[in-house]
Amino acid sequence: MNRRSFIQSGTAAAGGLVIGFYLPENSKAAAAESTDPKFNAYVRIGNDDTITLTVHRAELGQGSMTAVPMMLAEELECDWSKIRTEFAKVDPVNYGVFGSPVLQGVFGSLTVRSSYDSLRQAGASAREMLIAAAAQKWGVDKSQCRAEKNTVINTASNARLTYGSLADAASKMPAPAKPALKPWQSFKVIGTSPKRLDTKLKVTGKADYGIDIRVPGMQYAVLERCPVFGGKVAGFDASKAKAVPGVKNVVQISNGVAVIADNTWSAMEGRRALKVQWDEGKLANTSSATIRANFADLLTKPGAVALNKGNFDNAIPGAAKKVDALYEAPYLSHAPMEPHSCVVDVRKDSCEIWAGTQIPSAARDSAEMITGLPKDKIDVHTYFLGGSFGRPGQHVDEAIEISKAAGIPIKLTWSREDDMQHDIYRPASLTQFHAGLDGDGWPVAWHARVASPSFSGLQNGVDRNGVDGIASVPYEIPNFRVEYHPPDVGIPVGYWRSVGCSQNTFFAECFIDEMAAAGGKDPVELRRRLLAKTPRALGVLNLAADKAGWGKPLPAGRFRGVAMVNNLGGFNAQIAEVSVDNKGKYRVHRVVCAVDCGQVINPAGVVQQIQGGIVFGLSALKGGITIDKGRVQQGNFHQYEVVRIDEAPAIEVYLVPSHEMPAGIGEASTPAIGPAVANAIFAATKKRIRTLPIRPEQLV
Numbered sequence: 001m002n003r004r005s006f007i008q009s010g011t012a013a014a015g016g017l018v019i020g021f022y023l024p025e026n027s028k029a030a031a032a033e034s035t036d037p038k039f040n041a042y043v044r045i046g047n048d049d050t051i052t053l054t055v056h057r058a059e060l061g062q063g064s065m066t067a068v069p070m071m072l073a074e075e076l077e078c079d080w081s082k083i084r085t086e087f088a089k090v091d092p093v094n095y096g097v098f099g100s101p102v103l104q105g106v107f108g109s110l111t112v113r114s115s116y117d118s119l120r121q122a123g124a125s126a127r128e129m130l131i132a133a134a135a136q137k138w139g140v141d142k143s144q145c146r147a148e149k150n151t152v153i154n155t156a157s158n159a160r161l162t163y164g165s166l167a168d169a170a171s172k173m174p175a176p177a178k179p180a181l182k183p184w185q186s187f188k189v190i191g192t193s194p195k196r197l198d199t200k201l202k203v204t205g206k207a208d209y210g211i212d213i214r215v216p217g218m219q220y221a222v223l224e225r226c227p228v229f230g231g232k233v234a235g236f237d238a239s240k241a242k243a244v245p246g247v248k249n250v251v252q253i254s255n256g257v258a259v260i261a262d263n264t265w266s267a268m269e270g271r272r273a274l275k276v277q278w279d280e281g282k283l284a285n286t287s288s289a290t291i292r293a294n295f296a297d298l299l300t301k302p303g304a305v306a307l308n309k310g311n312f313d314n315a316i317p318g319a320a321k322k323v324d325a326l327y328e329a330p331y332l333s334h335a336p337m338e339p340h341s342c343v344v345d346v347r348k349d350s351c352e353i354w355a356g357t358q359i360p361s362a363a364r365d366s367a368e369m370i371t372g373l374p375k376d377k378i379d380v381h382t383y384f385l386g387g388s389f390g391r392p393g394q395h396v397d398e399a400i401e402i403s404k405a406a407g408i409p410i411k412l413t414w415s416r417e418d419d420m421q422h423d424i425y426r427p428a429s430l431t432q433f434h435a436g437l438d439g440d441g442w443p444v445a446w447h448a449r450v451a452s453p454s455f456s457g458l459q460n461g462v463d464r465n466g467v468d469g470i471a472s473v474p475y476e477i478p479n480f481r482v483e484y485h486p487p488d489v490g491i492p493v494g495y496w497r498s499v500g501c502s503q504n505t506f507f508a509e510c511f512i513d514e515m516a517a518a519g520g521k522d523p524v525e526l527r528r529r530l531l532a533k534t535p536r537a538l539g540v541l542n543l544a545a546d547k548a549g550w551g552k553p554l555p556a557g558r559f560r561g562v563a564m565v566n567n568l569g570g571f572n573a574q575i576a577e578v579s580v581d582n583k584g585k586y587r588v589h590r591v592v593c594a595v596d597c598g599q600v601i602n603p604a605g606v607v608q609q610i611q612g613g614i615v616f617g618l619s620a621l622k623g624g625i626t627i628d629k630g631r632v633q634q635g636n637f638h639q640y641e642v643v644r645i646d647e648a649p650a651i652e653v654y655l656v657p658s659h660e661m662p663a664g665i666g667e668a669s670t671p672a673i674g675p676a677v678a679n680a681i682f683a684a685t686k687k688r689i690r691t692l693p694i695r696p697e698q699l700v
Contacts (some may be wrong), residue, residue, distance in 0.1 A: 032040040037171035040121065041094035042072055048146055049150055051078055054694035056088040057106040057115070058358050060385035061612070062666045063605040064111045070601055071116060074189040075123030075182060077147035085197055087382040090364045093196045105359030105497060107390065107663045109568045112601055116662050124179035126170075133170035134161045135399040142664035167182025169518050176272035184599065184649035184659045188635040193604035198384070209384050211341035216408040218343060219248055221402050222267045225256040225422050226282040228630035230490055233257060240273040243536070250274065253401035255394075260406055264413050283490045283630035291489050291627065295430035295451040299326075303449055303483035304461025307471040315445040319436025323518045325511055327433070328691045329503040330359035330624035332426040332496060335640060338386025339419055340395035344402075345409035346371055351378045351400065357393040366397045371404060385592065387614065389553075392424050392496035418634040426496030427453045429503045431470070433511045437477075441519025441656065442529065453482070454486035455493045461486075465495075469504030469671060474537045474566055475512070475530035491627065497616055498670040501567045502694075506620075509563035509675030509687065513682065519525040523562050523679065524550050536596050537566055540573040540657055543594035547654055558589065558655070561680030563672040569663025571596040571656075574672045576649075578680035584696030586684075588649040588677055593669055595653060598660035613669035614651055621674055624693045639692070 003144030045050040053069040069083055088095050092104040092569040098114045127147050134152035135142045138159065145152050151160045163170075201207035226232060238250035238255050251258050257276055261267035274500075316322070333394035342355035344367075351367045360380045367378045373569035399412035414422075436445035448470050462484045464471075471482040483626040496502055516526040524545050531538040541564050545551075548562065557579045564573035577590040593610055600606055622641035626633045634640040685699050 002445070004056045006542070013142045020475065026660045034390065035274055038168040039129055039171055040122050040175065041088075041124040043076065043090070045126075045163050045167040049162050050084055051076070051083050051150070051163065052084045052086055052130040053197040054088045055085050056104070058113040058360070058382060058385060058388075059087075059198060060106075060356070060388040063112065063196060063602060064106065066194070067112055067605060068115065068119060069197060069603045070189050070194070071112070071119040072123040076127050076186060077149065078189075079150040080189070082150055083197070083275040090360045090380045092361050096380055102358070102361065104361035105156045105357075107358055108499075109323055109570070109666040109668070110664070112662045113569065113664050117305055120181050121179060124181055125175050128176045128355045129173040130163055130166050130170045132173045133166045137161065137166070137169070143443050145202035147687060175408065188676045190599070190601055191603070192445065193570060193602055196605070202384075207384050209341075210343070210354065211388060212611070213343040213354040213383070213411065214429070215220075215343055215345060215354070215409050218411055219260050219346075219406070220264045220267050221256045221258045221260045221399070221412045222264065222271050222412045222415070223253070223398055223402070223412065223418075224271050224276055225257045225280045225418070226280065227421070228278065229286075229492060230281040230283050230296065231278050231630070232281065233404070234279040236277065240275065243268040244270040244273055246270075249400060249406055251405040253398065253405060256403070258398075258402045258405075258412075260402070260410065264411075268415070280558045280630060286489065286630045287628050288330075289625045291487075291491070292430065293426065294487050294489055295485075298451045298485040298487055299430060299432050301447050301485070303451075303485040305481065306450075306456060306462045306464075306467040306484045307315075307480060307482040309481070310697075311446075312445050312447050312481040315479035315557070316434065316436045316447070318461070320347045320439040321437040321441070321518055323435045323515055324513075325688070325690060327507040327510065329429045329433045329506065330626065330692060331428045331491060331493070331622060332502075332623065333420050333423045333625055333634070333640060334391040334496060334625070335420065335619075335642060336387035336389060336391065339416060339554055340414035341412065342396050342399050343409060343411045344399040346400060346403040348394070349373070349377060352381070353379070353383045353396060353400070354383065354491075355396050357363055357396060358385070358388050358391075359393065363396045367400050370397065370400045372486045381599045386588075389497040390499070391488045392494055394424070400539045406599045409478040417636075420635055420640060421632040424492045424494035426502060427455065427466070427493040428491075429507075431507045433507070433517055435511070437515065439520055441517050442526075443475075443477050443519070446477045447481045447483075448508075449485070450481045451485040451487055451509065452503075453489065453491070455495070464625040466498030467502040467504065469502075469565070470508050473508050474534040474568070475527070476533050482533060497613070498567055498667040501565060501667075501671040502617075502620065505563070505565045505567070505671035506674040506678070506692070509565070509672065510678050513675070513679045514688065517682075522551075527562070527564065536656075537564060537573075540564065540596050543654055543656065544575050544592050545572040546593065547652065548577070548592035550575060558685035559680045561676045561678065563675035563679065567664070567668050567671055569598065570665050570668030571663075571674060572668050574614070574669070574676045576673065576676035578677055578684060580684045580699055582700070584676070586681055586694065586699060587647070590682060591649050591651045591676070592675065593651065593653050594656065595665075595668065596656035596658055597663040597665045597668065598658050599662045600655055600658075601662060603655060606655060608667040609665050611651045613667060614642050614673045615648055617670040617673035618647075618649075618677070620670075621677060621692060621694050626681045
C-alpha cells in the first residue's frame with residue numbers, strides 16, 4: 001500500500017485508522033525454500049538465468065552486499081544485472097571467519113580480507129561446473145569452452161548456452177578441488193565501481209532492519225536496567241505500569257525488568273510508571289575522577305612489557321634532549337543513529353531470531369545457552385544494520401530472555417538513552433610517554449606506559465588491543481619499550497571502530513609531532529626518515545603530502561597537521577587543514593587521505609569507507625562518556641557531541657594502485673584524523689592537545 005492509498009483508506013474508515021503489518025520476506029512464515037540449483041554455499045542459479053549470491057557477512061553500511069558479490073562474480077563471469085543477493089543463515093562451517101567452524105560474523109574489517117580467496121574459489125568452482133556441463137552437452141572438450149556474462153561459449157562454433165539452461169546439469173557436476181583463478185590483469189569486476197546492490201533497497205524503503213520486523217502474535221517490550229553498572233534488581237512494583245493502557249505484562253530477567261505491551265510507546269509509558277528498587281552494587285561511588293586516579297596510580301609502577309626493542313634504560317640517559325607527555329582519552333559510546341531492536345520467538349521446541357547483528361553466530365550461541373535448545377532448533381535471520389562500529393548484540397540476549405519468560409514473540413527496542421547509557425564502551429586510557437633525541441634532533445629512545453582496561457584477554461599480562469597503535473607503530477626507533485596496565489574499574493568495555501588504534505594512534509602521532517618540534521624537524525620529514533624501511537607507509541605519507549601541498553603556502557589563518565597509521569593492513573596518511581578563531585573554536589576545512597589497502601575490490605566503496613571513518617574519527621574529538629555515582633551522564637546527542645553536516649570537511653581520497661592481498665578498510669581511516677587535526681591545531685596555536693575531547697578553553 002502506498003502512502004496516498006494508506007491515507008485515503010484511513011480517512012474512509014469509520015471512526016478509526018486502518019493500520020497494516022507485514023511479514024518479512026525471509027521469515028519462515030513468508031518464504032518457501034528456493035528450488036534453484038545450488039552449486040556451493042555461495043552460488044545458486046535459477047532456470048530464469050538469475051544468479052543468487054549469498055552474502056555471508058553483515059551489511060552495516062560498509063558495502064558487504066556489493067563487495068562480496070563482486071568477488072564471486074569476478075570468477076563466475078556473471079552478468080551484473082542478473083545478480084540477486086541474500087543474507088546467509090548461521091552456518092559457521094561454511095561461512096566462518098578465516099575458516100572458523102564456530103564463529104560467523106564481521107568485525108575487524110574482515111569481510112574482504114578474510115574472504116578474498118574463498119569467495120573467488122567459490123565463483124571459479126561454479127564457473128568450471130557450468131563449463132563442464134556445456135562441454136558435455138556439446139560433446140566437446142572443456143578447453144574448447146569459455147564463460148562470459150552468464151553464458152558458456154563454444155569457441156569453435158560460437159554456440160552459446162545460458163547459465164540458466166545449464167544450471168540443473170551443472171549443479172550435478174563434481175566440484176573442482178582447485179579451480180584456476182584469474183590473474184589480476186584479467187579482472188573485469190574487481191577494481192571497478194558498479195552500483196551498490198543495497199542502495200535502491202534503502203532509498204525505496206524496501207531494506208529490512210531489525211526495527212522493521214513484525215511476526216504474528218508479537219508484542220513489544222522495553223527494559224528497565226539498573227542505572228549503575230553491575231547493579232541488580234532488589235524488588236519492583238508493577239501495579240502502576242500494568243495500569244497503563246496497552247501494557248500486557250511485566251517480567252524480570254537477569255538484566256532488569258521488562259514491560260511488554262501492544263506497542264512500543266505503551267511499553268515505554270509503562271516503564272516510566274514502573275517502580276524498581278535497585279541494589280546498586282560496588283560501583284555506586286565510581287566517577288570519572290576516581291577512575292582517572294586509578295589509572296594515574298598504575299602509571300607510577302612498571303607494567304607488563306608489550307614491546308622491548310633495544311635498551312631504553314641505557315639509551316635515555318645519554319639523550320641530548322628529553323621529551324615527556326601525558327595523554328588521556330575518555331570512554332566513548334558507539335552512538336549509531338539506529339537504535340537496537342530485534343524480534344525473538346522462543347517456543348518449547350525452537351527459537352527464532354530476527355536481528356541486525358554483526359555476529360549472528362553469537363546470537364545463536366546466546367539462544368542455546370539461555371533456552372537450553374540445541375543449535376539445530378535455533379534459527380537466526382540476519383538483517384541490515386544502520387551502522388554498528390563494533391557495538392555488541394546484547395539486545396538479542398535480552399530479547400531471548402524476555403520471550404522465554406513471557407512465552408510469546410517479543411520485539412525489544414532500545415531508546416537512544418538506553419543505547420548511550422548501557423553500551424559496551426571504547427575503553428578510557430591514560431598513557432605516559434618519555435623519549436630521547438640525539439644531538440641532531442632525531443629520536444633514539446621511546447617509552448610508553450599505558451593504563452587502559454582490557455576486554456579481549458591478557459597474554460603475559462598484555463591485552464594486544466590495549467597497546468595496538470603504540471606497540472605496532474612502523475617507525476624505526478632503535479630503543480623502544482611499551483608497558484601496559486589493565487585497570488579493572490567495572491565499566492563494560494569492548495570493540496569500537498578501529499579498536500586500540502582509535503585512542504593510541506592519537507597519542508602516538510601527536511607525540512611524534514612533539515618529538516619533531518623538540519628536535520627542530522618538519523613533521524613530515526621526521527616521519528619520512530623513521531619510515532624508510534616501511535615502503536608502503538612511506539608511500540602513503542609521500543602521496544598525501546604531495547596532494548595536500550605540504551610545505552606550500554596556505555590561505556591566511558589555515559594550518560596543516562599530519563598523521564599516519566597502519567590499521568589492519570590499511571596504510572593511510574592524512575593531512576588536515578584547520579583554522580582556530582579567537583574564541584578557541586576550531587574548524588577542519590579539508591582532509592587529504594592517501595590509502596594503500598592492497599587489491600581494491602570496489603574503489604567507490606573504499607572511498608566511502610575512508611570518508612565515513614574520517615567523520616567518525618572527527619566525532620571522537622568532540623564527545624566523551626563521563627561517569628558519576630556509577631552512572632553515565634550522557635543520554636543523547638545534545639550531551640554527546642558528534643560532527644554535524646555543516647561541520648564536515650571536504651575530504652579527498654587517493655588510492656595507491658596495488659595487487660597485494662586486500663586489507664581491512666572499514667576502520668582504517670578513523671585513527672589518524674584525530675592526531676592530524678590536533679597537530680594542525682598546534683601549528684595554529686602552539687598549544688598541545690593531550691586530553692580529549694577538545695574544548696575551546698584548551699585553545700585560547
